[in-house]
Amino acid sequence: MSAAExxxxxxxxxxxLVAVPIDGQGLKTLLEAGMIWLKTNQQxxxxxxxxxxxxxxxxxxxxxxMQAAFDEVAxxxxxxxxxxxxxxxxxxxxxxxGNSGVILSQIWRGxxxxxxxxxxxxxxxxxxxxxxxxxxxxxxxxxxxEGTILTVMKDIATQATVSVQRxxxxxxxxxxxVETANASVERTPDLLPILKQAGVVDSGGKGLMxxxxxxxxxxxxxxxxxxxxxxxxxxDMDLExxxxxxxxxxxxxxxxxxxxxxxxxxxxxxEELSKIGTSIQVxxxxxxxxxxxxxxxxxxxxxxxxxxxxxxIQKVMMENLVAQMDERKNNKNPKLKLTxxxxxxxxxxxxxxxxxLSRIFASLGVAxxxxxxxxxxxxxxxxxxxxxxxxxxKIIILPNNKNIIMAAKEAASMTVKNVAVIPTxxxxxxxxxxxxxxxxxxxxxxxxxxxxxxxxxxxxxxxxATRTVEIDGVQVxxxxxxxxxxxxxxxxxxxxxxxxEALLIAANTIDYERITLFYGEDIQLSHVNDxxxxxxxxxxxxxxxxxxxxxxxxxxxxSIE
Amino acid sequence: xAETENKHNExxxxxxxxxxxxxxxxxxxxxxxxxxxxxPKNLIENIRQLFNNDAKYGVEVEFDHDGxxxxxYIVVEYGTRIKSITNSVVKSVKYNVEKTVxxxxxxxxxxxxxxxxxxxx
Numbered sequence: 001m002s003a004a005e006x007x008x009x010x011x012x013x014x015x016x017l018v019a020v021p022i023d024g025q026g027l028k029t030l031l032e033a034g035m036i037w038l039k040t041n042q043q044x045x046x047x048x049x050x051x052x053x054x055x056x057x058x059x060x061x062x063x064x065x066m067q068a069a070f071d072e073v074a075x076x077x078x079x080x081x082x083x084x085x086x087x088x089x090x091x092x093x094x095x096x097x098g099n100s101g102v103i104l105s106q107i108w109r110g111x112x113x114x115x116x117x118x119x120x121x122x123x124x125x126x127x128x129x130x131x132x133x134x135x136x137x138x139x140x141x142x143x144x145x146e147g148t149i150l151t152v153m154k155d156i157a158t159q160a161t162v163s164v165q166r167x168x169x170x171x172x173x174x175x176x177x178v179e180t181a182n183a184s185v186e187r188t189p190d191l192l193p194i195l196k197q198a199g200v201v202d203s204g205g206k207g208l209m210x211x212x213x214x215x216x217x218x219x220x221x222x223x224x225x226x227x228x229x230x231x232x233x234x235x236d237m238d239l240e241x242x243x244x245x246x247x248x249x250x251x252x253x254x255x256x257x258x259x260x261x262x263x264x265x266x267x268x269x270x271e272e273l274s275k276i277g278t279s280i281q282v283x284x285x286x287x288x289x290x291x292x293x294x295x296x297x298x299x300x301x302x303x304x305x306x307x308x309x310x311x312x313i314q315k316v317m318m319e320n321l322v323a324q325m326d327e328r329k330n331n332k333n334p335k336l337k338l339t340x341x342x343x344x345x346x347x348x349x350x351x352x353x354x355x356x357l358s359r360i361f362a363s364l365g366v367a368x369x370x371x372x373x374x375x376x377x378x379x380x381x382x383x384x385x386x387x388x389x390x391x392x393x394k395i396i397i398l399p400n401n402k403n404i405i406m407a408a409k410e411a412a413s414m415t416v417k418n419v420a421v422i423p424t425x426x427x428x429x430x431x432x433x434x435x436x437x438x439x440x441x442x443x444x445x446x447x448x449x450x451x452x453x454x455x456x457x458x459x460x461x462x463x464x465a466t467r468t469v470e471i472d473g474v475q476v477x478x479x480x481x482x483x484x485x486x487x488x489x490x491x492x493x494x495x496x497x498x499x500x501e502a503l504l505i506a507a508n509t510i511d512y513e514r515i516t517l518f519y520g521e522d523i524q525l526s527h528v529n530d531x532x533x534x535x536x537x538x539x540x541x542x543x544x545x546x547x548x549x550x551x552x553x554x555x556x557x558x559s560i561e
Numbered sequence: 562x563a564e565t566e567n568k569h570n571e572x573x574x575x576x577x578x579x580x581x582x583x584x585x586x587x588x589x590x591x592x593x594x595x596x597x598x599x600x601p602k603n604l605i606e607n608i609r610q611l612f613n614n615d616a617k618y619g620v621e622v623e624f625d626h627d628g629x630x631x632x633x634y635i636v637v638e639y640g641t642r643i644k645s646i647t648n649s650v651v652k653s654v655k656y657n658v659e660k661t662v663x664x665x666x667x668x669x670x671x672x673x674x675x676x677x678x679x680x681x682x
Contacts, residue, residue, distance in 0.1 A: 093640065093641070093642055094642070096641070096642040096645045097645060098645060098648075098649065099593070099594050099645075099649045101642075101645060102594055102595050102641055102642055102645045102646055102649070103594055105641065105642065106638075106640070106641060109640055113680065136680065139597075139638060139679050139680075140594055140595050140597070140638045140641060141592070141593070141594045141595065141596065141597070141638075142591045142592075142596065142597055142598060143591050143592050145592055416652065
């Protein structure tokens with residue numbers, strides 16, 4: 001079931017699914033609820049990292065480990081809770097990712113061992129299993145570091161043992177556990193100095209707490225698909241697409257940047273805002289908060305008044321959505337639709353020199369675009385920023401320019417993610433490589449396939465010389481049109497037509513099937529169309545395509561394949 | 562290869578012994594989850610360990626023009642995913658050595674010499 005489906009169930013239905021004593025199927029539902037709640041809060045957990053410590057994406061790693069555990073039992077109809085738990089443990093072991101994932105798999109392993117051949121699990125056995133889970137988790141390391149997921153697991157186990165003396169209600173025991181886990185997570189910075197320095201709590205411990213919280217929320221009838229205190233990194237705020245979900249009567253969009261007071265309570269803030277409007281998002285970055293909301297015309301000042309009491313407002317942006325929607329409909333440059341990658345999929349970052357090319361890359365499944373090209377090389381920081389926030393650690397970069405390959409490699413070496421740079425020196429090479437992308441395939445195989453595909457294409461570039469020079473035996477006068485074949489200067493001519501002709505001959509076009517022209521911002525479409533017609537008369541059996549590239553300086557980028 | 566690595570600044574030189582680097586690598590390995598102990602590299606080391614505690618036990622450090630090459634010999638807890646564990650050993654040793662010593666680490670080879678079975682499932 002999806003998060004939304006699980007969340008829609010009534011309390012009665014939920015209790016029926018998780019009947020005490022709990023059998024295999026009941027445990028499956030609990031596992032799923034824990035996993036979904038962790039997934040919902042994945043980014044929050046990821047953001048707790050003390051960069052650059054090892055194990056960069058705790059949230060993602062834990063979600064993937066839980067997912068592997070769940071996949072193992074997803075179709076199982078076993079009602080014996082002991083056998084069921086062993087399957088979960090096996091799945092978690094096989095799919096364990098990162099430090100926190102390995103610890104989580106040990107926790108499940110211990111949990112399963114305690115249940116062994118028991119057909120069902122009552123609260124007493126649940127507490128015993130948690131105790132065994134803790135013991136097993138601690139066995140995995142010589143020098144356990146306190147203030148981590150291990151400490152949180154220890155506190156959970158201790159609490160469970162105490163709670164079952166008092167009550168036999170599963171819900172109550174679970175609630176005690178969640179409360180204890182929460183307090184334990186809050187204490188982690190006192191135990192581990194590096195957390196205190198970074199001003200965060202332990203991410204693994206938080207993840208473990210969320211799993212139990214998810215189970216409790218499910219039984220208690222709470223929703224699992226919306227994080228209550230969701231604070232996104234600023235770069236993740238989806239303000240552009242928020243426009244597409246404009247509701248009737250919500251005419252104004254208000255965005256407020258503010259620094260909250262120390263007493264600021266995000267949960268309460270969300271609650272107040274939800275009384276005023278819709279499409280609420282709160283993001284955080286560099287110490288400031290950014291709030292986004294859609295409100296009706298007459299309450300457009302309410303969010304400002306409300307926020308004013310809670311912190312210092314730095315900036316307010318207000319826009320009339322109705323007007324903006326109209327403008328959007330007439331806009332010829334719609335926002336890029338980048339591919340949303342799922343955890344564990346391969347994400348591609350492409351460097352693109354023009355808006356048209358960006359759109360083409362986006363349509364081929366690129367997850368992030370960095371603007372840059374010949375005269376505007378993107379910085380290592382920009383490259384890093386483009387993929388650091390993607391929810392996967394399999395990244396492929398297409399630099400699409402000789403001068404950017406170094407920066408891309410540098411960026412690749414500065415992250416904990418698994419990054420491959422395909423050394424594409426031109427846009428056509430990058431596009432050609434994109435055709436081989438299958439996001440769910442093996443990473444190394446994909447990189448190899450893309451590397452091979454890259455050279456399947458011949459690249460031509462037509463531009464204007466900016467000085468008088470002689471290179472590669474070609475004499476060039478300032479202002480002449482020059483043609484480059486695979487980055488090498490091959491001709492200098494008076495017109496673009498001549499340059500194209502020389503280029504197509506140099507590239508052995510006759511041996512290929514398709515010619516694609518990407519025209520830049522310095523050339524008229526009518527001119528390009530004329531040019532395409534001329535090429536068609538010379539190469540009548542070739543397929544000829546014209547696309548807007550939007551790149552500066554280069555009138556044409558030509559792909560021959 | 563030299564037993565020490567030389568670094569110079571305007572006031573003089575800094576010599577870092579292999580065994581110092583080995584201790585750091587050893588500490589962070591033992592703090593890595595899933596590692597339950599270090600293992601001897603060879604028979605001689607096995608015997609030497611009987612008489613005194615060697616900082617380099619289970620760890621081998623070499624200098625090379627481009628940086629450090631560290632070999633680590635470990636025993637892993639049975640029933641854990643070895644691939645994930647060795648990955649985090651590599652990451653945390655690299656991080657800790659580079660942070661504290663300031664020399665680039667070029668390679669880290671992790672050798673899993675055995676498994677400790679504390680529970681059969």
